[in-house]
Amino acid sequence: MEIQEMDLREMGSVIQSHVVLEVSSKVQSLLDSLETTTLEIAVTGDSGVGKSTFINALLGLNDGDRHAAPTGVVETTVSPTPYQHPRLPSVRLWDLPGIGTPCFQAKTYLQQMEFERYDFFIIVASERFRQNHVMLAHAVHAMGKRFYFVRSKVDQDLRASQRRRPTRFQEVQVLREIEADCIRQLKQEGLDSPKVFLVSSFELHRFDFQRLQDTLAEELESHKRHALLLSFPSVTAVAVQKKKDALRKHIWKKALLACVVSALPGLPLQLNIPMLMNTLGSYRRSFGLDDDSLGALAITASKSHGVLKNQVCSTLGKDFSENAVQAILGQAALYGQVAARLVKNKVPLFDNMVAGAISFTAAYYLLHTALDSFAQDAQRVLERAYGLEDEDQGSLCYPPEPGFIYD
Template sequence: MFSSALQSLELREQDLAEMGSLLQSRVVPEVSRQLQSLLDSLDSAPLDIAVTGESGAGKSTLVNALRGLSDCDPCAAPTGVVETTAEPTPYPHPGLPSVRLWDLPGTGTPSFRAERYLEQVGLERYDFFLLVASERFRESHAQLAQALAGAGRRFYFLRTKVDQDLRASRFRRPAGFHEGQVLAELQEDCVRQLERAGVAAPRVFLLSGVQLHLYDFPRLQATLAEELQGHKRHALLLALPALTATAVQRRKEVLRCHIWKKALLACLVSALPGLPLQLNVNMLLETLASYRRSFGLDEASLGALARVSAGSPERLRAQVCSALGRELSPASVQDVLSQVARCGQAAARLAGTRVPLLQNLVAGGISFVAAYALLHGALEGFATDAQRVLEAAYRTGEDPPEPVCFCD
């Protein structure tokens, strides 16, 4: 009887092994494929933003600023005192190519007709419009706003070059100048003109293309995030420059929502028979590199921010204190993973002495915990680094405090 029981147990273990092989050969690869497809759909979600308005209003400068570039950047949209855009021109976001900002030809010519203009530039191509104006409200702005509203298209009215308006106002009335009052007058005038043109509840934002972190840009970001849904919202939150602490936190949250997918994919890969754990490091290293770029902590992003903010890359780089922010390499990632996983490796070996499938599953569970802890901790560190970098970049006339680093 005892011998029969042992044979039965061996049979069950054999059955489990065969079942495990079947699950690993069919279920795990299929789940991995679907999970990777979900992550790919996030990264490739298309978002097309139209930037339109009169010639000379600063459309191209705004396109560059929204892409995190200065006008002198090699990849920047051309700018000038005369109209430089002859036809709708897409400019992909440097880090998210599926997000495109379209620089549309200028309006306001004597022969301008809003309906024909929208037909020519391809009205249905864009997710929303940024209607750009500067200096004063013109009839072409009213016509274009009416046409967009009539077509049921979402648009936002941007009054640009506000910094120039403030300087001019300060020069004209130095004794009675009050910045808040001037900004309120500009806002009220645009709203009044748009309402007179028949636009209900117009959304007006005051911006400076060369000082994007000032005035209403944070409010514009928040409004767009509220009104977009799904993958397009995800793309927008990762694409627009995170220039305030609130924007950095919002970006951290949108990335945090998908950490479990990345960690689970690493877990499934480790559960596949015959695949070494080192493959997880490559997957996670790529994810961490994308996180670091998203927070503007890589060398290219720090250089671009330094050019826009008239700072120095060295000054900004000194604010990066997290261990993975300072050094992102296979060795540094493997070290963090090993610290988390070390305590569970013995359990995986013990389980594997009796049921090989269980060893793979436990190893996958350890991998999930380690990957999740790695990504979560790195995300927190990158967000803190990003806020410190922004403070150093935009603090006018004073040096930032020396960062206190607690990295090993």
């Protein structure tokens, strides 16, 4: 009888190892395809329209950053220049030379710019959209690519309008007038039903930037949509929520990797710490909670770096360390131990599978609660950065709500 039980255990161990390795390979392949999906965004416009500043804003960089696109009132771009996203290497924004200059005529522009490499085009203008812009849009559409019109520097237009008519100034009315004028210009040049997004690169949280992001996301395939949502800066509560939702969809894959590693005979939960730390670090950066991102936001919002950092209240936001991660994992693992002992007594063949289930629960709990907490931190940071919080309440920190298993 003892020999038969030993044979069963050995057989179970072999079966488990084979199944676990197969599952692990499949899950890792899914994650790799998600994380390596490329997104190539082309941004073009005439000189002086704020094209490079717009690119820097999308990358979360200030114009003075050493990795930023050079800016100026004259055309600084003489060839397609890629700018890699600081957190997502597979995402690049391309600064294209302005169309309609002696070197770049509309008829040959797309061939010169190697149009096939880009997923979509953003055409930027600060005053008028011209015939060259419409010709480019038609050419892009004919070649199966999407294009979007961005009317930049609307913050400057609003200030100028307010100076001209201080007693009659209404921001909403002025914005409608700007949008209607842009659409009229584009229709006059022969473009039907154009979509125009009003944007300020220095105040992305205002105007149409969120609508632009939503439109781009809706029209991209799933993996590229995920890359877009993670790469664009979270400057509104809506953006924070959508980024959290995008990340939450894939928590189970990370937790399953933790599960299958622990299900292998003799491998402890602690082996998952580096993988989990890497995932949590990417979450923090995605929400702009790392020091570099907070510093860049402090400059943009003209706020103290320390003031913004004080809005980060979550446990891992304040203490992002292996010890803190291990403590949360240990707490979560306790929840499954009672059930685990029952299962092991009933079905000893699957001891290691039970260990994997505990690891899955612990990793899922860790990632889910951390994601919720980081999103809350990001919301508090944005509120303080842009003066949206209730001054009487100050900085309030709330624990994550329970019930993560049912989301």
